[in-house]
Amino acid sequence: MTTVTPSVRWLGLLALLACLFASPSWADSPCSERKKTWFLPGKISCSHQSTWIASGALSSRQVIYQTPAGTPPAGGWPVAILYQGSFFALDDFVYYSNEWLGKLYNEGKTIKTLLDHGYAVIAPSAPADLFWQTNIPGLSGELYPTSTDFTFLSNLFQAIDNGHFGPLNGQRKYATGISSGGYNSSRMAVSFPGQFKALVVHSGSYASCSGPLCSVPDNLPADHPPTYFIHGFVDTVVPWWSMDMYYDRLLQQGIATGRYTEPLGNHEWFDASPGKVLAWFNAHP
DSSP states (O other): OOOOOHHHHHHHHHHHHHHHHHHHHSSSEEEEEEOOOOSSSSEOOOOEEEEEEEEESSSSEEEEOOOOSSSOTTTTEEEEEEOOTTTTTSSOOOTTTTTTGGGGEEEEHHHHHHHHTEEEEEEEGGGGGTTTTTSSTTTTTTTTGSSHHHHOOOOOHHHHHHTTTEEEEEEEEEEEETTTTHHHHHHHHHHTSOSSSSEEESSSSSTTOOOOOOOOOOSSSSTTTOOOEEEEETOOOSSSHHHHHHHHHHHHOOOOOOEEEETTSSSOOOOTHHHHHHHHTTOOO
């Protein structure tokens, strides 16, 4: 009969704890997740870095970002650019399930999912943290290149290529965002040709649309990136049918597209959003 001394038991316990804390769920992610309990709300927290990018001769905007843990691939990390929705600034990557707009929690899950699967995440700020200029009357058409958004995003993309954010692959850029950020994701196809591998428009539609005021051009850019749509069927801010027009136009032109409709969903992120975004990006390397 073998007798295990107390010191050996302690060594075994320490080894077990070391394995737990070194496992991928603890060590191989810049994010942590606390599940909701009776006493505490759920929490997603991803570490982030911050920088400022010029949006004009005398102005600049904040950009927060993070890269995955581990060694980047040979060409650098692929990049997911996440555009904020109207009035919901992305000042950090911390989300709680009990916040008054709790559905934003799924935005946090989307960020964590992308980081955990090898995508750097960059979250640039809209003007004054309000909304993007893509569908502002007077700027949404030929004058868009005069907007501060255009200057800011052009400088952002150049900074990615210059290594400002670390070892990123500027040839593998993806974009998504909700509401105003969804429209701005579409703007990438219209005003930044050849820059993006794929887009996910969440609770939005074509770049210049605004809620029920929506007209999709008869001819979309021939190099329009593959685009996926995530939308609530009872969205009271951006009608589902406005997304459907855009989706149908892509189908007619033979451009890769797809969509997910949340049957009872309103204007919000969904439980399905993180997986849908990741799957679409992965499908277009």
